Amino acid sequence: MPTIHAVQGDITEAEVDAVVNAANSAMRGGGGVDGAIHRAGGPAVLRDCVERFPDGLATGDAGWTTAGELPARWVIHTVGPNYAAGQRDRSLLESCYRRSLAVADELGARTLAFPLISAGIYGWPKGDAVACAVETIAATATEVTDVTLVAFDAQTLAMVESELRGAVP
Template sequence: MRIQLVEGDITAQEVDAIVNAANSSLLGGGGVDGAIHRGGGPAILAECRELRASRYPAGLPAGEAVATTAGALPARWVIHTVGPVYDARTDLSDTLRSCYTRSVAVADEVGATTVAFPLISSGAFGWPLEDAIRQALTALRGAETTVEEARLVLFGSETFAAAERVFAA
């Protein structure tokens, strides 16, 4: 799988699947989650409500992933994954990496060959930036998949520059 770093807006990526850094409710929220729900429109929320009523009545567990339509976004699917909230006293790195590997596995299940990822858990969930980048790259580089291209879409020039440093190391 080819890994590409992109500075920009994940909702504008023309790929087969866009990964959503969702909250466990699957019903929208702030940050990336809110932007994806707003950009994709009501079709995404409708499918998320169906998932909550059937497969995930208690919400999507951290580290897991599930696909819905992408609605009005320039993708076929949104793959929702819930990152862990950073806690300096507890190592949740495996759960964070699982967000990426489970999302890639779901991409394989739906037939996606290009996937755009946000930097999961690095915003409101408090994961330190450089380690979040390192965890993402470690997971993506180690994933066994038929996905051809994974884009790590980074919001802002400082985040993009940090990702370039970590990528090159």
């Protein structure tokens, strides 16, 4: 099990082997974390998305691209369920974390930064999004040694830290 900790900040500045992008299924950039990663990573990220994922990516799946100009080496893109659009199967959200860790293992990445997948514009209830992230990462066998959950604001950071105190010894 990796060490899991939380920080408040900008995931595009994370100095880790790979950052996880909460992508949309088209894999062509978007808003929120997805847009921020594409902007900060530059055109190489989009070029790699187009080349590696010509038909996009399914909800709950994950794949990788270059990180372009980000300090990380790779971006692991995962497509979370859109709760606001009726995709409310928690196993899809859990799959995002498990698949991202599996892709990290394939790459040899040992340090990873995750946003809270689906908790922004996709509308997953934040408390459950936090619980799902912590529970799934803690329960997934992986070679990743260090996971940073990057919270956008102080309230979310407090929620993640509280969940970590309750879930991780």
